[in-house]
Structures are given as C-alpha cells and as structure tokens.
Amino acid sequence: MIHRFNASGRNFVYHSDTAAIFELDEALTDAEIGAELASPESPGRQLPPAGFPLTTLVLNVTNQCNLSCTYCYEYGEDKIVDTENGAQPKFMSEQTARESVDFLLAEAGNNEMVHLTFFGGETLLNFPILKSTIAYGRRRAAETGKHIDFSLTTNATLLRPEIVAWLIDNQVGVTISIDGPREMQDQFRVFKNGTGSYDIVAPKIRDLLRQHTARPIGARVTLTSQTLDVKRIFRHLTEDIGFAEVGFAPVTTASIREYAISDGGFDKMLAQFQELAWEFCETVIAGRHHGFSNVKDTLEEIHKGVSKAYPCGAGLGLMGVSTSGDVALCHRFAGSDDHKLGSVTAGVDRLVQISLLEKHHIDNKTDCTQCWARPMCSGGCYHEAHTRYGDTGHANLHYCEWIRAWTDTCLQIYGELSVRRPDFLNNRISAPQMEAVS
Amino acid sequence: MKHLKPVNQKAHRIADVVAKQQGPPGGQPHFPLGCALVFSPGWEADSTGGTAGLCQPVERDLFDCHTGCFWPAQVPDQLNHAADWTSKCAAAQKDWRNIDLVFP
Numbered sequence: 314m315i316h317r318f319n320a321s322g323r324n325f326v327y328h329s330d331t332a333a334i335f336e337l338d339e340a341l342t343d344a345e346i347g348a349e350l351a352s353p354e355s356p357g358r359q360l361p362p363a364g365f366p367l368t369t370l371v372l373n374v375t376n377q378c379n380l381s382c383t384y385c386y387e388y389g390e391d392k393i394v395d396t397e398n399g400a401q402p403k404f405m406s407e408q409t410a411r412e413s414v415d416f417l418l419a420e421a422g423n424n425e426m427v428h429l430t431f432f433g434g435e436t437l438l439n440f441p442i443l444k445s446t447i448a449y450g451r452r453r454a455a456e457t458g459k460h461i462d463f464s465l466t467t468n469a470t471l472l473r474p475e476i477v478a479w480l481i482d483n484q485v486g487v488t489i490s491i492d493g494p495r496e497m498q499d500q501f502r503v504f505k506n507g508t509g510s511y512d513i514v515a516p517k518i519r520d521l522l523r524q525h526t527a528r529p530i531g532a533r534v535t536l537t538s539q540t541l542d543v544k545r546i547f548r549h550l551t552e553d554i555g556f557a558e559v560g561f562a563p564v565t566t567a568s569i570r571e572y573a574i575s576d577g578g579f580d581k582m583l584a585q586f587q588e589l590a591w592e593f594c595e596t597v598i599a600g601r602h603h604g605f606s607n608v609k610d611t612l613e614e615i616h617k618g619v620s621k622a623y624p625c626g627a628g629l630g631l632m633g634v635s636t637s638g639d640v641a642l643c644h645r646f647a648g649s650d651d652h653k654l655g656s657v658t659a660g661v662d663r664l665v666q667i668s669l670l671e672k673h674h675i676d677n678k679t680d681c682t683q684c685w686a687r688p689m690c691s692g693g694c695y696h697e698a699h700t701r702y703g704d705t706g707h708a709n710l711h712y713c714e715w716i717r718a719w720t721d722t723c724l725q726i727y728g729e730l731s732v733r734r735p736d737f738l739n740n741r742i743s744a745p746q747m748e749a750v751s
Numbered sequence: 752m753k754h755l756k757p758v759n760q761k762a763h764r765i766a767d768v769v770a771k772q773q774g775p776p777g778g779q780p781h782f783p784l785g786c787a788l789v790f791s792p793g794w795e796a797d798s799t800g801g802t803a804g805l806c807q808p809v810e811r812d813l814f815d816c817h818t819g820c821f822w823p824a825q826v827p828d829q830l831n832h833a834a835d836w837t838s839k840c841a842a843a844q845k846d847w848r849n850i851d852l853v854f855p
Contacts, residue, residue: 325758333762335755349752350769618761731758 315343316685318721320728327724332620332688334727359622360670361629363663366422368630371644372413374405374442375434376636380468381505384537384564384572386645387434391567391700394635394648396434401648402636404439409638409657410446416640416657418457427454431465432633432644440476447483466490466533468502469514469521477521487530489518489556493546500540501572515554522555531558531606536582537572543585551604560606561586565697568711579715587722594726597741598734611689611723612730616738620688622675627695628654628666642669642705645696652705672706680708686720808844813837827853 314329324337326346333350341349376387376396383389387396394401414429421427429450431443447463454461464486480487491514492498499509522530532550536543543561550556563582566573574582589605596603623629625643633644638657646652654669655661675681678692692698693709693716701711730738757766797804816826817837827833832853839849 326755328762331761331765332759333765334758335752335762336758338754338756341754346755349755350765616759618759618764620761728758 314683314685315346316721316724318724318728320725321732323728323732325724325728327685329685329688332618334615334618334724334731336728336731360667360674361622363667364422365629366424367417367420367427367632368424368626369428369430369632370413370417371430371432371631371633371647372405372410372446373432373434373633373635373644373647374410374436374439374446375403376401376648377403377438378433378435378468379438379470379504380435380502380510382502382535384501384535384566384570386565386696386700389566390570391565393646393652393699396648399648400637405442405634405636405638407442407445409634409636410442411449412638412657413634414446414450414453416634416660418453418459418461420661421459424459426460426462428462428464430644431463433466435471436465436467437471437476440471444479447485462486464488468510469518470510472517472521474520477524480521481525481527484527486528487521487525488533489514489521489530490535491518491532491550491554492534492540493542494549494553497540497542497546501535501537518554529557531560532556534559534561535564536561536574537564538574538578539572541574541578541581541585543582544589547589547605556604557602558604558606558609560610563712565694565700567700579712583715583718586719590722590726594729597730597737608723608726611720612727612738614689615723615727621691623670623673624691624693624695628669628673632661642695646699669705677706678708680710684713684717686717689720690716810843810847813840813843813847813850 316327316329318325318327324340326335326337327333328335328346328350331350335346337346376394378385378388381388386392387394396403417427417429429446431446433439436443443465450461450463463483466488467490469489469491479485490502492500492502495509495511495515498511498514502510504510532554534546534550540546546561547559550559563574563579564572586607590608593603593605593608625631627633627643631643632654633641633647634657635641635648637648639648639650639653640655640657640661641647641649641652642654654666671677673692673695675687675691681687681690681692684690692707693712695705697709698707699705701707701709727738752766752769755766757763796802802809813826814837817829827836829836836853837850840846
C-alpha cells in the first residue's frame with residue numbers, strides 16, 4: 314500500500330509494506346512504484362524467535378499512591394487489579410526486587426545493555442527499595458558483564474533534597490507525571506482530600522531540573538476532555554517550569570467517562586499537535602532544540618523505517634513486574650492474573666507468551682489490513698484496547714483517524730527535514746533513546 | 752530504481768536489495784506470464800444470448816489467448832516467433848481483422 318505526501322515542494326511516498334520512504338522525481342502510478350520496487354512476496358506471519366531477549370523490566374515497587382488522580386488507570390473506575398483489597402502486597406519486598414534484577418539479567422540473553430525502570434503507584438513511596446535495588450543491580454550487572462541503566466516515573470510530590478542527590482549520584486533517568494499549569498494539574502491530580510498538587514510539585518520539580526542535568530528529564534502529560542490545551546501546557550512546562558522534553562498521551566479510559574476525549578476532542582488535540590509539530594520543524598531547521606517529544610519519537614521511527622508486527626515491546630522485550638513478583642505483559646497489567654506471563658522466580662511461561670504473541674500479531678487485526686499507517690501503529694496499546702473493548706487483541710478503532718492524520722503530519726515534517734536538515738535526521742534522531750514509561 | 756530516490760534508512764536498504772536483484776534493463780515482458788495471474792470474466796454470451804452486450808468486446812478474447820496464454824496452443828507464440836502479431840490491432844473490436852495468419 315502506498316501513502317503519498319508532499320513536503321518542501323517535492324513528492325514523497327510512504328510504502329506501507331516496507332515502511333520505506335522514497336522521493337518521486339515524476340508522477341508515477343501506484344503500480345509503477347510497485348514495479349520499481351519489485352517487492353518480494355511477504356514472508357507471511359512470523360512470530361519473533363523463541364527466547365527473545367528482554368531489554369526493559371518495569372518494577373511496580375508499590376501499588377499505593379499518595380495522590381488520587383481521578384482518571385488513573387490503576388485506581389480509577391477502569392482499574393484492572395484491586396490494589397486495595399486484592400491479593401497483591403502493597404509494597405514490593407527487597408527480596409522480590411532482587412529476584413527481579415536476576416530475572417532481567419537472565420532473560421536478557423546476549424543483550425549487553427538492560428534497563429530497569431521503577432514504577433508505581435507512587436514510586437518514591439518505596440524509596441528504600443529503590444536504593445537497595447540499584448546497588449544490587451549494579452553489582453549483579455558487573456558480575457554478569459552487562460550494563461544496567463535505571464529510570465523511574467514519579468508524581469514529584471515526595472522529592473526532597475536527599476532523594477534528588479541520590480538520583481543525580483546514580484544517574485537515574487526521571488519522568489515526571491504532570492498535567493500542566495495549576496488549574497489543569499489540579500483538575501485531576503489531587504490528594505485524597507481533593508487538594509490540588511500543583512503548589513507542592515512545581516517548586517520541587519524546578520529544584521530537580523536545576524540540579525539533575527546529566528540526563529534529560531521528561532514531563533509526561535495525560536490529556537483529558539477537560540485539559541486539552543496542548544500548546545498552553547507545553548509552553549508552561551518548557552518555559553515556566555523548565556522541562557527539556559514534554560510528551561502527551563490521551564487518558565486511557567472507557568468512552569463513557571466524563572474525562573474521556575470525544576471525537577471532537579481528538580480533532581482539537583490533532584490541530585494543536587500539528588501546530589506544535591510544525592513549530593518543532595522550524596525550530597530544528599533553525600538549529601535549536603524543541604522539546605515536543607511525541608514528534609521526535611515518531612520521526613525516529615519513520616527515519617529507521619520501523620514496521621511493527623506488535624504495537625510495542627510488551628510481553629517481548631519489555632515486561633512488568635507486580636509487587637508480588639508476578640510478570641505481566643507490561644506494567645499496566647502488573648498484578649492481573651489474566652495477563653500474567655510468569656513470575657520472576659519461576660520465569661516466563663513460554664506457552665502463554667507464544668499464545669499472546671500469536672493473538673496480538675498485526676496479521677490477526679483484520680481492521681488494520683487496509684490501513685497505510687499500520688507499520689507504525691500496529692493496532693495500538695493493549696491496555697487501551699482492554700479498557701475500551703475488553704480485549705487486548707482488539708485494534709484501537711476509536712483513534713484510527715487521529716493516528717493516520719498525525720502520522721501523515723510527521724511524514725511531512727520528515728520530508729521537510731530530509732530536504733532542509735538531513736544532518737538532523739542522521740545525527741540527532743538516530744541516537745537511541747529511552748522510552749518513558751507511563 | 753529510476754524514479755524513486757530512497758530517503759529513510761529502510762528505503763536505502765531496499766534500494767540496495769533491488770539493485771542486486773535487477774538484471775540489465777530491457778527485454779522483459781510487459782505482461783505477467785502464466786494463466787494464474789489473469790482474471791478473465793469469460794465471453795460466452797450476454798443476457799440476450801448474443802455477444803453485443805458483454806462488458807468487454809468479445810474480440811478481446813483473442814488477447815486472453817495470446818498474452819495471457821488462456822489457450823496457448825491456438826495462437827502464435829508471442830514470446831519467440833510472433834511478438835508483433837497484434838501490433839496492427841490497437842482496439843480489438845474494430846481492428847481484429849488486421850490480425851493475420853502466421854507462417855513459421
């Protein structure tokens with residue numbers, strides 16, 4: 314399938330079968346393009362090789378949180394795991410955390426580099442475990458001849474000077490969940506008594522950003538129907554707070570919730586994303602940094618020509634560990650018995666893993682067969698699909714139009730940069746980046 | 752590739768593969784060979800029992816035999832001996848009389 318786009322006054326095609334991008338020097342029909350490419354027949358559906366190495370392990374070090382964000386997929390109306398009265402312990406033990414490190418190193422196969430990410434609940438509620446696990450992880454990685462890298466996601470409420478110092482000393486990558494200026498942050502990100510968290514977190518984040526400069530600290534924004542002012546949020550977080558990178562994601566929720574983004578909301582979000590994306594393009598061409606990470610991440614995939622059989626690495630190169638040590642598809646399913654892949658002590662149940670890989674393969678998503686944006690989207694997030702349709706293997710049909718329009722915009726920007734700043738694509742975009750866990 | 756300039760990394764890899772696969776240009780048939788590739792709706796009769804109302808002219812059938820080798824034995828061999836057998840027949844419905852016998 315061929316998707317055409319124009320950039321910088323030139324004609325380009327995105328070839329969906331291969332995710333390759335070509336510039337056309339004259340008007341060709343789809344058939345003529347196909348003939349020039351002489352595409353070999355598709356090898357058909359192939360599962361990843363057995364024993365696919367693990368790259369990233371996400372540890373839910375606690376399922377408790379000191380905030381009560383109304384939209385939260387972990388505590389809100391759409392939660393999967395009962396974290397209050399369920400079987401899962403509220404905090405991960407030191408023993409389980411160590412076993413998780415050993416599991417990661419063992420499952421990493423020949424991978425020399427592995428990532429350990431701490432997640433929650435509110436990650437910093439279990440700070441003692443973070444400290445001991447990082448020390449243990451470094452020692453074990455050295456013994457096994459691997460490099461290990463650490464990151465965490467936090468709501469920033471519990472940051473204090475000694476934690477900041479520790480983050481810097483250990484070069485821990487940090488992603489902060491924050492929704493924007495005070496009135497937007499305080500709309501959903503509230504304490505249990507309903508008080509907003511903005512005034513608590515803003516000074517702490519500024520402190521962190523001022524001191525922790527070794528690794529870029531990203532802001533991760535959840536967009537809802539009531540906080541959909543993307544540009545204003547971006548300006549506030551970059552200019553007023555000082556974040557180098559800001560990434561946005563629409564709230565994961567059943568469509569009936571008041572905060573769910575409607576079709577009209579998706580249009581509004583798209584228009585603002587497009588405006589920011591073109592601003593990114595012009596800024597980069599002028600040789601300066603722009604922190605809109607959604608466009609940067611997409612450009613990186615476009616540049617490589619990523620063609621995905623699966624929307625993400627969940628259950629493959631990335632897994633989530635619950636507080637009890639159960640291993641799940643990803644951190645969003647950690648603790649759910651229905652999405653359990655094994656445990657850090659018993660290892661991965663290969664039969665369960667294979668059946669999930671069979672089920673989630675893009676070739677099983679008939680809704681996606683006629684879509685040109687398939688190589689980049691691959692049906693979208695399993696957790697989103699589970700929340701919307703009750704089935705992790707369902708394509709996320711509620712945002713197809715959005716994904717196609719956004720991908721088309723990113724392709725145009727890619728074309729523009731390929732003409733005007735090819736050095737940016739070759740040098741800046743190709744560098745491997747760590748995905749923020751949210 | 753003549754008119755496609757690779758832009759992203761994947762496209763460069765594909766261009767390398769295509770360059771290796773392609774032999775010298777020219778001499779290649781313009782029509783897919785082999786019956787399995789050709790869909791022919793059939794030419795038997797229209798709703799009145801005649802041939803005037805078919806969606807394609809009945810004379811078009813000659814080309815099914817010729818290039819798509821639907822009945823390969825009944826027409827000249829367009830690959831080796833009679834490549835220009837239909838060269839005077841641009842529109843089968845009106846020019847079919849220009850198609851002549853071929854003597855080896």
